[in-house]
Amino acid sequence: MSETNALFQLGIDLNEVSSNTQAEVLEFPIAQSKEVKASPLTSSDERTDFFIERDGKRFAGTHLIIDLIGASRLDDLAHIEATLRRCVEVSKATLLHIHLHHFTPNGGVSGVAVLSESHISIHSWPEADYA
Template identity: 65%
Template sequence: MSKAHALFQLGMDLNQGSSTTQTEENKTAVQDAIKATGSGISNVVNLDDDRKDYFIERDGIRFAGTHLIIDLLGASRLDDLEFIQETLIECVEKSKATLLHIHLHHFTPNGGVSGVAVLAESHISIHTWPEKGYAALDVFMCGDAEPHNAITVLKDAFGPDKVVVDEFRRGKEVG
């Protein structure tokens, strides 16, 4: 299925401009990063599914998605913008999610990075404090995505001394 068709299924029209539509420059940056890492971003939108809300049912509970709050302590390479982008792209791929846009900002003078990978299934956000060896991440995904797979990618990439993960099931009240 084409990316345009997948986005249309999510209520997004690539032919109409919006404040969240990525620029050609951003599209090129994401495509270049995908090529550089050899990643093939997966598309998990299922057109045969009669249910269009992409809620999840697990353990008899219906909810919008899994939200992981991840702290990396004693981590490295938290000031390497390109490496962080490649790592987020790998998180998306391993989680079987669909990358729509990625934006990262490099702060000076400490070199911290803050940003977000916007997904068809929600998002992954990151904020780093390299001088403290600390990174705060937010991984929220709905549908068939597998957000827990991002944890292993983050451990392998940043080599933290400790990882703290809190999990929330979002939208239980709606389900």
């Protein structure tokens, strides 16, 4: 498939002027609902969920975004894999699979550690010392 055809398949028309879609602010109404209290999990529950409870409400975990500024070894696949494995170990999570892709020529890495509980992802830009 040609690059032009591939971009067209993604909805990108190479003959059109770029739109300002990214500059637009779209607002969507949020449906009003009653506040629901979390029911406590009991030992009879067969599912093992990794929800956390705060102030009587249950959440599907915590979302962390970590920026690495001035970082090194961002193109070292072995180091990144070892670091992801250490993160899984420290968080006492269950690792299912790690997939890393090394880009050339700049050496960036994108990857994910797929966990039973969730996932950990990384995207690095070694030319900017940033991930």
